[in-house]
Amino acid sequence: MSENSLEALGEMRKTHFSKDLSPDLVGQEVIIGGWVTRTRKLGGLVFIVLQDKFSTVQVTAKKGVVSDEIFEKAKSVGNQWCLLIKGEVKAFKNGPHGVELVPLEICILNQAIEQLPLDMTGKAMSDLDTRLNNRSLDLRHPRNQAIFRIQSVMLNEIRKYLVKNNYTEIMTPKIIGSATEGGTELFPIKYFDKDAYLSQSAQLYKERLCSVYENVFEIAPCYRAEKSFTNRHLCEIYQLDMELAFADYKDVLVAMEGLVQSVLQAIKVQCEEDLKILDQWENFEVPQIPFPRYTYSEVLKIIDEKCGIKIEFGEDISTEAYRKLDEILPGYYFITKWPMSVKPFYIHFDPENPELSDGFDLQKGWLELSSGGTRVHEKELLIKNLEKQGLNPDAFKSHLQAFDYGMPPHAGMGFGIARWLQIITGVDQIKECVFYPRTPDRLDP
Amino acid sequence: MSENSLEALGEMRKTHFSKDLSPDLVGQEVIIGGWVTRTRKLGGLVFIVLQDKFSTVQVTAKKGVVSDEIFEKAKSVGNQWCLLIKGEVKAFKNGPHGVELVPLEICILNQAIEQLPLDMTGKAMSDLDTRLNNRSLDLRHPRNQAIFRIQSVMLNEIRKYLVKNNYTEIMTPKIIGSATEGGTELFPIKYFDKDAYLSQSAQLYKERLCSVYENVFEIAPCYRAEKSFTNRHLCEIYQLDMELAFADYKDVLVAMEGLVQSVLQAIKVQCEEDLKILDQWENFEVPQIPFPRYTYSEVLKIIDEKCGIKIEFGEDISTEAYRKLDEILPGYYFITKWPMSVKPFYIHFDPENPELSDGFDLQKGWLELSSGGTRVHEKELLIKNLEKQGLNPDAFKSHLQAFDYGMPPHAGMGFGIARWLQIITGVDQIKECVFYPRTPDRLDP
Structure with missing residues (x-):
């Protein structure tokens, strides 16, 4: 591959995406651009399938119909080369899209190595580690393009729903000065001459900000x-992350099921092709609201009676139990009234039974999508909870300060974007639902 | 302050925000909620000004008109207490909003300490350090509420503009495995047993992703x-961060001026009250497009001839020079064709003059808002540039890999959210345009 043979972009620009082509355009000249996913060369005929961000188009060069120069150029291109093609729609x-393109001009913008590390042509995917090691190419697979086109719609529709409902967007710091919520799961940073940590959640900051902007949200890394x-x-x-002021956990349940339903409805309308690529179209369902609500105790009973697994009150529900429960409750549902003993210090107790909490989980089948609850807004109670959990209230000084200025009753939740995307796209590994995933053994690319 | 006297939220919920009140509602019962910003007690009359996320409302309790119990409760409340008030609109x-509320029910949800660390009543603000030390209270100042209401609109409108124009939202990793772009300005992290760093920009990842999703964007921390x-x-x-495929820097200029204009237009329509609070309404202008474009050499000439400051070709433009230039060019404008010598390795040279770059800055008066340019898409040239700048191509192995698979010509830019907010809101310090700012000497709250 030599860069001398590359052509300059110059003033040539795409006029259409592949998805915009249709028989309505027959006879017109268009310029499309993208990457070669397949070529077939049959004597006097060359077919090029060109892929762009949305879909593909077929380009057909027939000797005698196109100029010899164009024909030879069409013959020369390899897989994953980057082209702009001006052509007539037939x-x-x-x-x-019911059309093909007869090329009038082919501009070779970049080439690709001949031995690609991944098979980009078939439905079968290479093994996940090889794919992640070559992620820039891997993402170009139609299946991966589809996953993140769906994510883009998901993110946009989440925000649309929240903005429409008067939520204010917040941005909370990701560098924090003290290991407040317990240090073992934190990444340490050197912040000039101080020790600092990467934030594990927006929890404490979003609570403070809801005492100013009432309902707030953020989509950010943890x-x-x-x-x-x-x-x-x-x-x-x-x-x-969402936090609602002048609200308790029941308001959050309503907000969440509304959000989940409206985002899934939008994905159904906007992402039919992508869901088909992922084999998720036929079974795609927009859930009815309200979602079923089960208390923790009710869930234990179902697991005992229908799954044959005994869980003691106060214990967490095991993955094994959730997997079995999935056969009985495969859809979206809430688990409420968890024991206080398994909840963090900022979760409020149930006013009717202080052994229980006003914390909840949102489940989709066996997978936990979100946790949330009514928060403690009373300063003295918060200090008591910290002490009960062996945490030092002094370390929370600047957080507790916010409770000196009329902290409203509030409730909220955190919701994993990639986990939800995993459910919607039906992929097995969450790593496939992140552009460049970070795991204990993966820091690159 | 005793928590025993706090009342539970129970089933009481707000029916209106302050901004939704108007004389059309006279005679109706509403429930509003928020924080006490001012009280006046005149014998048989108590006035409470209650602030919520949008604005304020006046509550008037007159002895004899309201019950004795309500009157005493109204008299008891202090500044920044958190209340829900059911009242009749008069x-x-x-x-x-041309109304007041006669209280029928006052629910004291939380109290506040009596000696507030900040003056929340007047137009004068306490000094910035004290304010930032007490940020949860400080943010509740109407001026600060206004700044971040504008930011919420800004963020929403940026994304609306980009989604409408077929950009795909991306999320790039903030933990990176090697100090690629030069190590001195990076925060080091301990990533399990490995050394890692916080990402200083989405640059390398967004370039890779535009070779899959073409036009992409991200709003995220650096x-x-x-x-x-x-x-x-x-x-x-x-x-x-934006990156455009099949594009050069001239396409980015057009995309940016379109974005800036459309976001400012939306802010003008949606944020009149906020701009008035910040004294920015009268001079608020939505700029005409196209923005003026000056080459670096033209700017040097203006600075020389009109500001009396000589800058040698190849030098950066000093803050002092920009300040003087502001008197001549106070609006939005672009500086193009910077010398290659001041540009990073990924910026492409000007095909017509290899000493110049296809990099640009977007200025608003003296302040640089954004930098961008045409990127290098040819692998061999990129390696040459790395070597020329004393960087080790081996450290860029996983980045360079992306250039093996038909990297398209591309161009893009990065745009500081807080800097733009600083300009729009007219505040002097960028720290005021971030909820919880992080500076070399501020890691808390």
């Missing part, structure tokens, strides 16, 4: 230094 | 370990 029933090697844990995760 | 020409103590530098900054 009707072609079996081509993508950091967990956990040596977990499951298919659903990462060290860098993007999370939707 | 016309009151001089009140906010980290700069610079000991700068100016009014426009921070260690944690949120940046809008």
